[in-house]
Amino acid sequence: MVLALAIETSCDDTAASVVDAQLHVHSSVIESSIDQHRAFGGVVPELAGRAHLTTIAPVVRRALLDAGLDPHAPAIDVIAVTSGPGLVGSLLIGLSAAKAYALAWDVPFVGVNHLEGHLFAPLLERPDLEWPIVTLLVSGGHSMIVLQHGPGQHEVLGETIDDAAGEAYDKVARWLGLAYPGGPEIDRLAATGTPGTLKLPVSMTGDDYDFSFSGLKTAVVRATEKNPEVAVADVAASFQAAVSEQLLRKLRRTLVANPALRAVALAGGVAANSALRRGVEELASEFGVVALLPSLSMCTDNAAMIAAAGLYRFAHNGPSDFALSARPNWALAEVS
Amino acid sequence: MNILAIETATAVCAIGLRTTDGFELGWVVDEDRHHTEVLTSSIARALAQLDLRARDLDRVVVDRGPGLFTGLRVGLATALGLSEGTGCSLVAVTSLELLAHGAHEEGTRGTLVCCVDGRRGEVFIQNFRLDDEVTALTSASVAVPRAVVIEWATNGAPVTFTGDGVERYLRDFAAVPNGTLEHQSVPSIAAALRLGATREPVAQVEPMYLREADAVANFSTRQRS
Ligand SMILES: [Zn+2]
Numbered sequence: 001m002v003l004a005l006a007i008e009t010s011c012d013d014t015a016a017s018v019v020d021a022q023l024h025v026h027s028s029v030i031e032s033s034i035d036q037h038r039a040f041g042g043v044v045p046e047l048a049g050r051a052h053l054t055t056i057a058p059v060v061r062r063a064l065l066d067a068g069l070d071p072h073a074p075a076i077d078v079i080a081v082t083s084g085p086g087l088v089g090s091l092l093i094g095l096s097a098a099k100a101y102a103l104a105w106d107v108p109f110v111g112v113n114h115l116e117g118h119l120f121a122p123l124l125e126r127p128d129l130e131w132p133i134v135t136l137l138v139s140g141g142h143s144m145i146v147l148q149h150g151p152g153q154h155e156v157l158g159e160t161i162d163d164a165a166g167e168a169y170d171k172v173a174r175w176l177g178l179a180y181p182g183g184p185e186i187d188r189l190a191a192t193g194t195p196g197t198l199k200l201p202v203s204m205t206g207d208d209y210d211f212s213f214s215g216l217k218t219a220v221v222r223a224t225e226k227n228p229e230v231a232v233a234d235v236a237a238s239f240q241a242a243v244s245e246q247l248l249r250k251l252r253r254t255l256v257a258n259p260a261l262r263a264v265a266l267a268g269g270v271a272a273n274s275a276l277r278r279g280v281e282e283l284a285s286e287f288g289v290v291a292l293l294p295s296l297s298m299c300t301d302n303a304a305m306i307a308a309a310g311l312y313r314f315a316h317n318g319p320s321d322f323a324l325s326a327r328p329n330w331a332l333a334e335v336s
Numbered sequence: 337m338n339i340l341a342i343e344t345a346t347a348v349c350a351i352g353l354r355t356t357d358g359f360e361l362g363w364v365v366d367e368d369r370h371h372t373e374v375l376t377s378s379i380a381r382a383l384a385q386l387d388l389r390a391r392d393l394d395r396v397v398v399d400r401g402p403g404l405f406t407g408l409r410v411g412l413a414t415a416l417g418l419s420e421g422t423g424c425s426l427v428a429v430t431s432l433e434l435l436a437h438g439a440h441e442e443g444t445r446g447t448l449v450c451c452v453d454g455r456r457g458e459v460f461i462q463n464f465r466l467d468d469e470v471t472a473l474t475s476a477s478v479a480v481p482r483a484v485v486i487e488w489a490t491n492g493a494p495v496t497f498t499g500d501g502v503e504r505y506l507r508d509f510a511a512v513p514n515g516t517l518e519h520q521s522v523p524s525i526a527a528a529l530r531l532g533a534t535r536e537p538v539a540q541v542e543p544m545y546l547r548e549a550d551a552v553a554n555f556s557t558r559q560r561s
Contacts, residue, residue, distance in 0.1 A: 044549065046405075046549045047549045049405070049409060050543075050545070050549055053409060053412055053413065053416075053543060054540070056413060056416060056417075057416045057417070057420045057540070060420065061420065071420065071421075071423075072420075072421065072422060072423035073391075073423075088406075089405070089406065089409060092372055092406065092409050092410055092413070093409050093413045094413075095372065095413075096372065096375070096376070096409070096410045096411075096413035096414045096417065097413040097414070097416060097417040098417070099375075099376040099414065099417070100376060100413070100414045100415075100416070100417025100418045100421060101417045101420070101421045102376075103376055103379065103380055103390050103417075103418065103421075104390045104391065104417065104418050104420075104421025104422045105390075105421055106389065106390070106391075321377075322376040322377035322380060323373045323374070323377055324373075325372045325373050326372065
């Protein structure tokens, strides 16, 4: 049985996981430094880097112990590590540690693209899925529609031209005086509000697959200033509906244009959003395809998804060299 | 005892190996901040050269700073991975004491001021007395080079300055009439091997930052991805 240990430190989560080649997850450990960032309303790179350095060794040890392995001599065949994109100071810690473990155990290691990791997350829960599929990858740093012809074979159809969806959520939440991160807060409030109370523009109506959310954020600010009597819950519901509408409209376009698609998947932190999950389920049943809605722990950053992508990359491209450096701006389109 | 020393606190990246048989080697593996690319491959090469494997290591010694944050992260994460991975012991030393012990080995005596370049117009600094032994006179702190220069020029006592912080602000430090400039400017890897052999191992290494994270961060934030 081929076993991979994966390490993920691209942002504020220190994560490690042991996964086998059949994509069974033997362990998955995540230690977040999010509490340290809350007061700043966003992830502070220096704080994140310092936290990774403190947590990296204990997190890896726990992932190995949880998988029933000896931390000093584990029966690991390959180490997968996120080498980009992300915060460079954070990436460097996971990457350096991964190389050191590889040297210590005399096993190969492979650098993994974090976004490709997100694309592999649905496979961990549905290894039997049929191709091709379309994935809506939405997080605080990214928003894109990706056509996947098979594992590791992806084509980016469109992405955001300004803010990421999660970023818009955080900015609107800050404007409304809600806690950081804003996504879960707005989602919770939206459940009690009425969508459409606040009139927001429908944007990105062109025949492409790109997104734009910065105008929507500005529109929320203007509309709430003009209509201060609108309840916060209604603002949240209106904003959430507008974001989902745009994302789902582009997803629908993709399904119309690609009748061979067998499934539609959600990935990334915003995939935890209830309106989006509902919308994707409806879209899937309308088009007669499978809805791949990973569990919440698989949507957000984790190392199991890095292991899955790493096992694929190692099998197809071989190991990485110790000279590998971090690539903070590594685009998904450059991965092959 | 087979000991590996890792030093990444400055723009120079160095490693050292001392074996049970008494072989001792030190390498400067890079001089221009390519720590990520060169460190692990250099350690692998060094071990191979002495016919050792990583699991033959009994101890890893690491410079925990103060110094360049990027380099320190690479060095510390590598040291943690190696010691955790092999189960060998881990020992921490500081860049400032490596400078002091390096100068001592070179024969420097008297009062020594060690300065590591801290960027942003500041140096990480610590004063030592060098006689038969090396004794720290102050604890490590952050200082503005001009203030250090004025303090010693006013004091008038003979003093030696060393470290890449001195090199960086050479003209300032050269203006101290009672001062001598030491040319050994990087933390000594030989001193790291020697100090590391006698120190008590630690469970977790705390980097010596000397600056608050939020001051470094300057309130800049990023989106989660
Ligand atoms: Zn992510």
